[in-house]
Amino acid sequence: MCGIAGFLTTGAPRPGRDLEARLWRMIATVRHRGPDDEGVWTNGQAGLAHARLSIIDPTPAGHQPMASADGTVWISFNGEIYNFAEIRRELDSLGYLFRSRSDTEVIVNGWHAWGPEIFSRLRGMFALAIWDRRSRRLILARDRLGKKPLYYTTTPDAFLFGSEIKALLVWPGVSREPDLSAIDHYLAFAYVPAPDTAFAGIRKLPAAHYLLADTHPDGTIGDPVLVRYWRLPEPRAARGHRQIDELRRELVFRLEEAVRLRLLSDVPLGAFLSGGVDSSSVVAMMARAGSGTVRTFSIGFAAAGYDETRYARMVADRYATDHEELVVEPDAVAVLPKLVWHYGEPFADPSAIPTYYISELARRRVTVALNGDGGDECFLGYGRYRAMHYAALLDRIPGSRAQIERLLSLAPRSLERQYKISRIREVLRAPREQPFRRYAPTLLAFTDADKKDCYAGAMRDQLERSALDLLAPYFGEADGIVAGANWADIHTYLPDDLMVKVDVASMAHGLESRSPLLDHVFMEWAVNLPDQIKMAGGVTKALFKSAMEPYLPAELLHRRKMGFSCPVDQWLRTELKELAHDTLLSRRANERGLFRPDYIRRLLAEHCSFTRDHHPRLWSLLMLELWFTMWIDGPAEAAVLRPAA
Numbered sequence: 138m139c140g141i142a143g144f145l146t147t148g149a150p151r152p153g154r155d156l157e158a159r160l161w162r163m164i165a166t167v168r169h170r171g172p173d174d175e176g177v178w179t180n181g182q183a184g185l186a187h188a189r190l191s192i193i194d195p196t197p198a199g200h201q202p203m204a205s206a207d208g209t210v211w212i213s214f215n216g217e218i219y220n221f222a223e224i225r226r227e228l229d230s231l232g233y234l235f236r237s238r239s240d241t242e243v244i245v246n247g248w249h250a251w252g253p254e255i256f257s258r259l260r261g262m263f264a265l266a267i268w269d270r271r272s273r274r275l276i277l278a279r280d281r282l283g284k285k286p287l288y289y290t291t292t293p294d295a296f297l298f299g300s301e302i303k304a305l306l307v308w309p310g311v312s313r314e315p316d317l318s319a320i321d322h323y324l325a326f327a328y329v330p331a332p333d334t335a336f337a338g339i340r341k342l343p344a345a346h347y348l349l350a351d352t353h354p355d356g357t358i359g360d361p362v363l364v365r366y367w368r369l370p371e372p373r374a375a376r377g378h379r380q381i382d383e384l385r386r387e388l389v390f391r392l393e394e395a396v397r398l399r400l401l402s403d404v405p406l407g408a409f410l411s412g413g414v415d416s417s418s419v420v421a422m423m424a425r426a427g428s429g430t431v432r433t434f435s436i437g438f439a440a441a442g443y444d445e446t447r448y449a450r451m452v453a454d455r456y457a458t459d460h461e462e463l464v465v466e467p468d469a470v471a472v473l474p475k476l477v478w479h480y481g482e483p484f485a486d487p488s489a490i491p492t493y494y495i496s497e498l499a500r501r502r503v504t505v506a507l508n509g510d511g512g513d514e515c516f517l518g519y520g521r522y523r524a525m526h527y528a529a530l531l532d533r534i535p536g537s538r539a540q541i542e543r544l545l546s547l548a549p550r551s552l553e554r555q556y557k558i559s560r561i562r563e564v565l566r567a568p569r570e571q572p573f574r575r576y577a578p579t580l581l582a583f584t585d586a587d588k589k590d591c592y593a594g595a596m597r598d599q600l601e602r603s604a605l606d607l608l609a610p611y612f613g614e615a616d617g618i619v620a621g622a623n624w625a626d627i628h629t630y631l632p633d634d635l636m637v638k639v640d641v642a643s644m645a646h647g648l649e650s651r652s653p654l655l656d657h658v659f660m661e662w663a664v665n666l667p668d669q670i671k672m673a674g675g676v677t678k679a680l681f682k683s684a685m686e687p688y689l690p691a692e693l694l695h696r697r698k699m700g701f702s703c704p705v706d707q708w709l710r711t712e713l714k715e716l717a718h719d720t721l722l723s724r725r726a727n728e729r730g731l732f733r734p735d736y737i738r739r740l741l742a743e744h745c746s747f748t749r750d751h752h753p754r755l756w757s758l759l760m761l762e763l764w765f766t767m768w769i770d771g772p773a774e775a776a777v778l779r780p781a782a
Contacts, residue, residue: 139201140167140188140644141213141287142299143266144308145275148356151181159308160186166303169479170215170644178202178211182352183268183275185213190647192217192505195403198237205249206234209270212245215300216263216285217651219398224258248276256347256366260398260658262651264342266298275350281367281657282511283331283344283632286640289361290339296350296358302339302481312338315769317595317731320483320761324583324591325604327485327757328634335482335764344632367657369627369664372620384670385684387662389422395656396422399507407432407503409495409650410452410460411701412445414682414694415509415518417452419653421688423507424456434499434506435462436491440704448693455690461502465494469708470716473763479645483764485582485757486634487705492642500646510635511654514627515663516681517619517672520698521579525618526675528575572618573608573625580630581605582753591737591754594730619668627664706752710745717741717755720762725770732758 142163146156160177164186168175171188173195178185187201202213218224221240224247229235233246240261247255248267253276262284267276277298279287289298292310299305306313319333331341342348345367351359396419400406408420410433423431433453437444446462453460467490476489499506513519577584583591585603592600611628612621643650653659663671666680673679682694709717720726721737737758744751 139190139213139215140164140170140300140304141186141215141264141266142167142297142304143183143185143213143275144298145183145268145296145350145352145358146181147294147358156181156184160184162307163297163299163304164188166307167299167301169647170300172647174200176200176202178204180268180270183211185211185266185268187213190504190649192402192404192649193221193240194238196237199239199241201241203237203239203241203245205245206236207249210245210249211268211270212241212248212265214241214244214263214265216261216265216280217399217401217649218243218259218261218263219401220258220260253347253364253366260656264300273352275352276347277342277350278347278366279342279344281345282655282660283636284640284652284655286637287342288334288339289342289348290336291358296361298342302334302336305339312336313769314338315765317599321588321596321599322604322607323483323485323761324588324757325581326629326634327582327753328630328637329482329484330607330629330633341633344636370661372615372624372664372668379670381670381680381683384666384680388681388684389688391659391662392418392653393422393425395653395659396507397426398656399651399653400426400428402505404504405432405502406505406507407434407459407499408507409433409499409509410435410449410458411509412448412452412693413509413699413701414678414685414689415512415654417448417509417689417693418512418681418685419507419509420452420456420458421685422653424458425688431456431458432503433458433460434495434502435460436495436498437462437464438491438703439464439466440707442699443702443704445699445701448690448696451690451693461498463494463498465491467494467703469713473716473760474767475645477760477763477767479641480637481768483757483761484637484641485753485760486638487756488702489638489642490703491701492638493645496643496646496648496650500648504647505649505651506643507651507653508639509654510639510652511631511660512678512681514623514631515654515660516666516678517623517668518678518681518698519626520677521576522619522622522672523675523677524579525572525576525622526672529618571609572621573605573612575618576608576612576622576625577605582757587754591732593733596731617668619672623668705756706744706750709752709755710747713759714745717759720766721755721758723762725766726762729765 156179157177164175168188171190173191174189176187185202189201202211204211218240221243225243228246231250235242256278262280264279264285264287277287286300288302290305297305297308305311314337316335316337319329319335323329329335331343334341346363346365349362408423410416410420420431420433435446435449437446608625611625615621615624639650671680718741727734740751740755743749
């Protein structure tokens with residue numbers, strides 16, 4: 138796992154020394170991603186930079202940027218390819234020579250031999266840049282599920298790319314103008330959906346795509362061309378009758394294979410163990426692989442309802458892992474600037490905080506950690522899928538909505554229940570003919586109605602359209618509201634929230650994180666399972682849980698889903714109360730003129746008085762204003778080169 142950056146300049150090739158200096162500045166911003174080695178290469182027109190976290194072949198032979206044997210193809214690569222030995226054997230048979238044991242050299246020779254076809258052969262995670270001297274072409278590529286990030290932009294004199302936005306911002310002339318349309322989407326979803334970023338003109342390379350940037354004889358750069366090289370099979374084609382016992386056995390076999398592939402490492406390796414079903418299943422498969430004692434890491438919080446360490450210990454004891462756990466009481470005021478710096482654009486998923494801390498804990502003893510990400514997407518594990526399941530059932534029962542409304546009116550009036558009841562009512566009232574609008578209340582921080590109350594100034598121009606329009610196409614490709622919700626999550630929430638969260642939080646500490654449940658071969662199989670099997674009887678992740686019964690404690694498998702999060706709602710009433718008030722109602726925030734101060738005051742007052750729970754909106758606004766303060770208001774150099782620790 139590494140950090141990469143580079144450029145393609147316009148005009149005639151330039152003196153190398155000036156461009157090398159720029160490459161060193163770019164890679165310095167992401168050195169936390171690759172603390173073991175670094176290097177740059179340029180021919181005066183193209184340039185590649187690399188910060189290396191040595192995992193496979195940590196010898197100098199694996200140094201990057203790396204060239205093909207004939208020097209015509211150069212690469213800077215971030216990721217791990219688990220089937221590289223198989224591809225190498227094929228390249229050996231074609232006469233290619235290798236100077237290292239690294240997967241990087243397999244990719245550079247694979248491009249030399251097959252061109253873009255190499256990307257479809259790779260089983261793993263990657264973001265990479267290739268300069269092909271033969272065609273005078275720069276190629277960027279990103280893995281199928283979007284595990285590894287890649288950003289790009291253009292200036293009058295260059296096309297630029299990097300693992301993080303900050304690597305682009307050190308290049309002269311890159312604008313730091315905020316993109317209000319992207320910020321509108323952020324306030325809906327708590328993350329910025331690809332291909333946009335919060336900076337106007339800076340883009341994300343979408344998952345499962347590669348980009349071609351050609352240089353013309355006159356020194357100009359052609360418009361970048363985006364090509365999609367892989368798709369999951371659409372869920373409406375995912376039908377067929379199979380015996381449940383057979384599916385359980387196949388699930389275990391396929392998961393064990395995906396885990397075994399990810400045990401490849403020349404450095405210490407372990408696993409996150411949250412105490413949930415997914416990470417516990419990965420640890421169980423690691424133990425079954427028989428590669429020695431598994432190292433596991435757990436964190437919990439002192440706040441009631443946020444600590445799963447008891448369940449993590451059940452799994453650790455069952456498989457005699459070398460287990461380490463830490464109950465943390467985060468200094469939320471101190472950790473927030475670190476998160477804002479590392480994420481580089483507004484990001485309001487609160488689980489970034491425990492992911493940051495567990496990565497820090499694991500990195501003290503290992504360089505690679507497996508995780509359980511992807512189980513909820515593969516096997517319908519979110520409660521919001523169950524809500525869609527029952528909403529669809531209610532549609533078939535005359536008068537059921539009125540009966541549900543009456544029951545809701547009799548429910549106890551605790552703050553937590555009020556928040557849930559309001560979401561249930563929104564689901565019930567959403568138009569049946571637009572399933573993506575029915576799904577929206579289960580995942581949005583700001584609804585369209587909230588935005589009308591909140592927005593001021595230039596942000597009001599964003600009210601002409603709805604961020605929900607991003608979800609609509611995915612529901613159109615799926616058969617039924619549950620499948621549509623799941624399909625939308627796989628293409629938006631998964632790559633743009635979950636994968637971003639894990640990549641940034643782990644790489645902040647120079648830790649490589651691997652996700653067996655997001656192995657693309659495993660996932661292609663999982664999406665071909667009918668929803669009524671994956672969530673039998675409305676039980677989330679029913680098939681997965683039943684397949685894991687021989688390997689995990691029943692108490693863990695069938696308990697209520699907790700989620701890997703932290704008590705943000707409580708913090709906003711206690712240790713973060715003053716910071717939230719001072720930041721969101723500051724003179725600088727008011728002068729920005731994007732949001733109505735009276736609306737924000739009302740949110741803060743109602744939340745702190747326990748009148749209503751507004752933490753999703755307040756947290757999103759707080760993380761946004763902290764981003765503005767660090768990345769838009771302050772001097773560029775101070776923000777970009779701020780110490781990461």
